[in-house]
Amino acid sequence: MPETQRTLGSAEVEQLVARDYAYGFVTDIETEKAPKGLSEDVIRLISAKKEEPEWMLEWRLRAYAAWQEMKEPVWAKVSYEPIAYDDIYYYAAPKSAVEDGPKSLDDIDPELRRTYEKLGIPLVEQQRLAGVAVDAVFDSVSVATTFKEKLSEMGVIFCSFSEAVKEHPELVRKYLGSVVPHSDNFFACLNSAVFSDGSFVYVPKGVRCPMELSTYFRINASETGQFERTLIVADEGSYVSYLEGCTAPMRDENQLHAAVVELVALEGARIKYSTVQNWYPGDENGVGGIYNFVTKRGKCAGDRSHISWTQVETGSAITWKYPSCILLGDHSIGEFHSIALTANRQQADTGTKMIHIGRNTRSTIISKGISAGHGQNTYRGQVRVLPGASGARNFSQCDSLLIGAHAGAHTVPYIDVANPDTQLEHEASTSRIGEDQLFYCRQRGLDPEEAVSLIVNGFARDVLSELPMEFAVEAQKLLDVSLEGAVG
Amino acid sequence: MTACAPADARARMLALVPAGASASEERRRFVTGFFRRGGFPTRKDEDWRFSGFGALGRIRFQLVDAGSGVVEPWPGETAGEAVLVGGVPAEPALSPPGVRVESFRADAAPEDLFDRDPDGTLRPALPVFLADARDRLHRPGLDLAACFRHPLEMLNAGLFTGGAAVRVAAGVDSGPVLLRSVRGEDAGGAPGMLHPRFLVTLEPRSRATVIEIHEGRHASRQGWTNPSTVVRIGSGARLDYLRLSTETGGGSHTGRTTFHLDRDARVKSTVLSLGRMRHRHDATAVFRGEGSSASLNGLFVGAGRERAEHHTLVVHAARHATSRQLYKAVLADEARTVFDGQVVVAPGAAGSDASQSNRNLLLSDGARAHTQPRLEIHADDVKCAHGAAIGRLDEDALFYLRSRGLGALDSRDLLVEGFAGEIVEGVADERARTLTAASLARVRGRGR
Numbered sequence: 001m002p003e004t005q006r007t008l009g010s011a012e013v014e015q016l017v018a019r020d021y022a023y024g025f026v027t028d029i030e031t032e033k034a035p036k037g038l039s040e041d042v043i044r045l046i047s048a049k050k051e052e053p054e055w056m057l058e059w060r061l062r063a064y065a066a067w068q069e070m071k072e073p074v075w076a077k078v079s080y081e082p083i084a085y086d087d088i089y090y091y092a093a094p095k096s097a098v099e100d101g102p103k104s105l106d107d108i109d110p111e112l113r114r115t116y117e118k119l120g121i122p123l124v125e126q127q128r129l130a131g132v133a134v135d136a137v138f139d140s141v142s143v144a145t146t147f148k149e150k151l152s153e154m155g156v157i158f159c160s161f162s163e164a165v166k167e168h169p170e171l172v173r174k175y176l177g178s179v180v181p182h183s184d185n186f187f188a189c190l191n192s193a194v195f196s197d198g199s200f201v202y203v204p205k206g207v208r209c210p211m212e213l214s215t216y217f218r219i220n221a222s223e224t225g226q227f228e229r230t231l232i233v234a235d236e237g238s239y240v241s242y243l244e245g246c247t248a249p250m251r252d253e254n255q256l257h258a259a260v261v262e263l264v265a266l267e268g269a270r271i272k273y274s275t276v277q278n279w280y281p282g283d284e285n286g287v288g289g290i291y292n293f294v295t296k297r298g299k300c301a302g303d304r305s306h307i308s309w310t311q312v313e314t315g316s317a318i319t320w321k322y323p324s325c326i327l328l329g330d331h332s333i334g335e336f337h338s339i340a341l342t343a344n345r346q347q348a349d350t351g352t353k354m355i356h357i358g359r360n361t362r363s364t365i366i367s368k369g370i371s372a373g374h375g376q377n378t379y380r381g382q383v384r385v386l387p388g389a390s391g392a393r394n395f396s397q398c399d400s401l402l403i404g405a406h407a408g409a410h411t412v413p414y415i416d417v418a419n420p421d422t423q424l425e426h427e428a429s430t431s432r433i434g435e436d437q438l439f440y441c442r443q444r445g446l447d448p449e450e451a452v453s454l455i456v457n458g459f460a461r462d463v464l465s466e467l468p469m470e471f472a473v474e475a476q477k478l479l480d481v482s483l484e485g486a487v488g
Numbered sequence: 489m490t491a492c493a494p495a496d497a498r499a500r501m502l503a504l505v506p507a508g509a510s511a512s513e514e515r516r517r518f519v520t521g522f523f524r525r526g527g528f529p530t531r532k533d534e535d536w537r538f539s540g541f542g543a544l545g546r547i548r549f550q551l552v553d554a555g556s557g558v559v560e561p562w563p564g565e566t567a568g569e570a571v572l573v574g575g576v577p578a579e580p581a582l583s584p585p586g587v588r589v590e591s592f593r594a595d596a597a598p599e600d601l602f603d604r605d606p607d608g609t610l611r612p613a614l615p616v617f618l619a620d621a622r623d624r625l626h627r628p629g630l631d632l633a634a635c636f637r638h639p640l641e642m643l644n645a646g647l648f649t650g651g652a653a654v655r656v657a658a659g660v661d662s663g664p665v666l667l668r669s670v671r672g673e674d675a676g677g678a679p680g681m682l683h684p685r686f687l688v689t690l691e692p693r694s695r696a697t698v699i700e701i702h703e704g705r706h707a708s709r710q711g712w713t714n715p716s717t718v719v720r721i722g723s724g725a726r727l728d729y730l731r732l733s734t735e736t737g738g739g740s741h742t743g744r745t746t747f748h749l750d751r752d753a754r755v756k757s758t759v760l761s762l763g764r765m766r767h768r769h770d771a772t773a774v775f776r777g778e779g780s781s782a783s784l785n786g787l788f789v790g791a792g793r794e795r796a797e798h799h800t801l802v803v804h805a806a807r808h809a810t811s812r813q814l815y816k817a818v819l820a821d822e823a824r825t826v827f828d829g830q831v832v833v834a835p836g837a838a839g840s841d842a843s844q845s846n847r848n849l850l851l852s853d854g855a856r857a858h859t860q861p862r863l864e865i866h867a868d869d870v871k872c873a874h875g876a877a878i879g880r881l882d883e884d885a886l887f888y889l890r891s892r893g894l895g896a897l898d899s900r901d902l903l904v905e906g907f908a909g910e911i912v913e914g915v916a917d918e919r920a921r922t923l924t925a926a927s928l929a930r931v932r933g934r935g936r
Contacts, residue, residue, distance in 0.1 A: 075534065387853070400863075400865070402865065402867075402868035402870070403868065404868055405835070405836075405838075405867060405868050405869075406835070407868060408864075408865060408866045409863070409865045410862070410863060410864045410865065411861075411862060411863040411874070412860070412862045413859075413860065413861060413862075413876070414858070414859075414860050415857075415858065415859040415860065415876055415878065416856075416857075416858045416859075417848070417850065417856065417857045417858070417859075417878045418856045419850075419853070420850030420851065420852060420853055420855055420879075420880045421880060422850070422878060422879055422880070423879045424876070424877060424878045424879060425875070425876070425877050426859070426861070426874070426875060426876040426877070427873070427874075427875050428861070428863065428872075428873060428874045428875070429871075429872065429873045430863060430865050430870060430871075430872040430873070431870065431871055431872070432868040432869055432870070
């Protein structure tokens with residue numbers, strides 16, 4: 001899309017601009033699109049394109065019917081221009097991928113390969129480098145999946161969602177919507193109606209997934225909403241760690257992203273889900289940027305199951321995201337570790353819900369919010385203990401760091417307890433970077449930016465340490481990049 | 489319950505505004521405004537999500553009567569006193585030297601009972617400074633005026649039939665002043681509502697102890713008491729405020745206290761919700777002068793199906809102000825509590841120091857606690873913290889006491905007393921302490 005290339009000012013001006021988006025570029029690939037706007041016909045088209053069975057289409061249509069009855073939620077502490085849902089393309093696929101799917105990495109459109117290289121996904125090297133299988137999502141259709149065979153030897157299914165619908169319909173049918181129903185909320189509902197693709201993971205009984213599974217999300221074609229759907233099922237006694245990272249090209253119009261992630265952990269299973277979100281946040285005046293409205297929810301369905309969410313949110317103009325755990329099984333555990341950074345004009349309303357239903361369930365919430373510039377950062381979370389959840393334990397810690405007099409940090413925890421045999425603690429603090437800390441660092445020869453970066457990384461360490469190694473490095477770098485120019 | 493349509497409710501309420509009284513036209517506007525904003529709040533309103541009061545809109549209320557008006561004297565030493573029965577003065581007010589205590593009927597309400605906007609419009613409990621400061625404070629995401637949109641305040645301002653005012657002269661130490669409101673009797677068998685209004689003014693450098701008491705029995709579970717207190721604390725003045733509600737009868741009590749603090753002013757507020765009622769109290773503190781500070785405390789002891797909600801709003805609109813909040817609840821049987829605390833630090837309010845804490849003790853399976861400690865911060869040079877804990881009695885502490893030879897029941901009582909003690913200890917009034925002890929006795933032995 002050459003017409004959406006951003007218009008550059010003079011090079012000098014460009015250098016002065018506080019926070020340049022390092023990953024801003026648009027790949028020129030012919031895109032196959034559905035007409036703008038949403039209707040039953042568009043949904044039928046999406047479903048037909050993906051050669052879905054009848055039940056899948058019906059499910060989408062039910063979601064669409066429910067969505068039409070719903071109103072866009074306004075309770076989050078974010079403000080943005082109204083979204084014209086009729087002015088969005090709900091389906092786009094890179095043509096080359098649709099016409100004949102790649103047989104190997106060599107079959108991939110070279111343009112696409114270059115995009116990945118710029119993003120730093122070492123797809124070509126993936127097979128040699130140990131440990132990470134990539135289901136790369138480029139504009140809604142999976143174009144490359146690696147390490148599939150190796151995984152399938154162990155019975156692990158890791159494929160694109162559309163593939164799963166075709167090849168494992170019994171699993172998809174059983175678990176799709178079991179955690180986030182088709183009528184859950186406005187954005188999840190929209191996703192259920194029009195989701196284009198995503199990832200599907202099934203780990204069979206007793207299997208410890210031998211590698212960390214990873215997906216890179218990428219928004220590319222202009223004016224295309226991206227509606228990913230991820231479903232991860234960990235059968236009894238299994239373990240899987242899943243990484244999700246994303247970045248998007250620089251562009252001027254706001255893009256809508258409404259993803260849904262569902263996790264199901266059966267008895268004794270453990271799912272670790274990590275996200276680094278680095279979408280285009282808009283420029284320093286708040287122009288452009290991704291609207292990120294995500295519904296993520298995990299169900300600890302079996303006893304002693306364990307779901308842990310870790311997220312580093314540095315991108316997006318608007319973030320609306322509450323990765324949650326339904327602690328249904330006895331002795332199940334939910335964890336939420338989050339870093340949310342808002343700089344410039346970014347707004348984030350994020351947090352978690354821990355719903356304690358089973359006995360002796362435990363949950364931990366660690367949230368670190370960092371606001372710089374005019375950023376507005378809200379932690380919104382709920383800890384709910386139902387009458388049957390005897391022995392429930394929760395610990396929540398929500399800290400906020402303010403950088404600059406115009407930043408805002410808000411904490412809105414909801415704590416609802418209906419069982420006396422509960423131990424629940426919530427702590428929160430808000431402060432700015434200490435002058436003495438800065439002074440100390442500068443006295444040791446660090447410049448102000450390095451000093452702030454050091455302090456911020458220390459502040460966020462509890463969460464960073466939860467991330468898998470390669471993500472931790474990226475996340476730390478992201479924090480630094482995101483704060484550039486915010487200090488001083 | 490006798491049902492009636494919203495339009496009907498509005499007409500009925502309007503008819504109850506005393507005609508011909510001072511500012512009656514403006515008071516009718518408050519009532520109209522209340523209905524225009526949607527009338528009685530329901531659970532769909534975020535601030536009322538645990539207990540809406542929408543059902544009140546369907547009751548055909550009458551204002552309560554003074555009735556026989558027999559009021560027992562309050563034990564203990566008091567310097568000044570104003571007593572209202574059924575919302576109107578019951579006996580002449582008693583003023584200590586340097587302090588003016590008066591009780592009044594609506595048609596003789598003091599001039600400064602309401603704030604006025606620069607254009608002369610009356611505003612119930614909306615701080616004067618806000619009108620000019622609103623622009624300065626306004627930033628996207630901070631709608632300060634919205635913080636003050638308490639719907640039931642509008643009804644009180646429109647419908648009050650009487651109240652009491654205290655003014656402490658500059659530099660004077662008032663000693664304890666009692667403001668008592670006794671429920672009165674329902675007129676003609678219709679469910680009664682009561683809207684007493686209090687105004688407390690501390691001139692600069694004065695000191696005062698004000699005890700506000702709501703007592704009496706609701707004749708039916710549809711009864712409603714909706715008092716409102718506005719407190720203005722001048723620069724350097726100090727107020728010790730105790731609010732006690734002991735009403736019984738299972739009706740609804742929705743009260744508010746709003747503190748406006750000037751430079752270096754201080755308030756310590758203790759709210760004891762001991763009544764057998766459906767209870768809600770909103771405490772608001774607005775720092776409009778540098779260096780002011782507020783300590784807001786509250787205790788609810790509930791059994792049966794009683795419930796109490798404590799909502800707080802602390803607005804740091806000036807620099808170097810300090811706020812502390814500590815609210816606790818002891819819950820037995822199916823009692824429920826809600827703590828909804830909000831701290832707002834306005835842009836530019838550097839040096840703000842706010843803390844907020846809520847602790848709830850659940851003594852039985854049916855008890856419920858909901859906590860929502862909210863922080864909204866728009867300045868960077870701040871120190872804000874909040875904490876919340878919900879749980880039952882500490883097993884280790886129980887074990888320790890038992891190992892020292894105390895019986896199971898005594899150990900529990902001791903721990904419950906200690907838990908409540910943190911709030912009650914600072915209360916000087918003897919009667920308030922007795923009443924709290926009596927409330928605690930009701931939940932005796934309920935600990936598991």
